[in-house]
Amino acid sequence: MTREDIIRELKNHTNNVANLSQKLGKSVAAIENDLEHIRTSIRNDKSLKLLIQPASCKLCDYQFQNDKIKLPTKCPACKKEKIKPASFKIIKK
Numbered sequence: 001m002t003r004e005d006i007i008r009e010l011k012n013h014t015n016n017v018a019n020l021s022q023k024l025g026k027s028v029a030a031i032e033n034d035l036e037h038i039r040t041s042i043r044n045d046k047s048l049k050l051l052i053q054p055a056s057c058k059l060c061d062y063q064f065q066n067d068k069i070k071l072p073t074k075c076p077a078c079k080k081e082k083i084k085p086a087s088f089k090i091i092k093k
């Protein structure tokens with residue numbers, strides 16, 4: 001399984017890290033690491049764009065920063081751990 005597989009998945013569907021981990025049989029940490037690399041390489045690619053729907057708190061709707069790939073563990077606003085993970089999609093520019 002390669003980064004190309006992740007890119008293909010993200011072109012076809014919106015996915016979060018847990019989805020990708022399950023579909024591709026890789027650990028969450030490995031997927032996060034690959035996504036960081038994909039983001040960097042896509043930044044230099046004029047034809048593709050990585051869209052990130054940022055993580056948010058399920059309880060108070062706090063929105064995490066747009067560029068965070070790793071899942072935050074705790075909401076800084078309400079201090080709870082009910083986090084809706086960020087989701088990712090790759091589109092053609």
Ligand SMILES: [Zn+2]
Nearest residue numbers: 057060075078
């Ligand atoms: Zn919160």
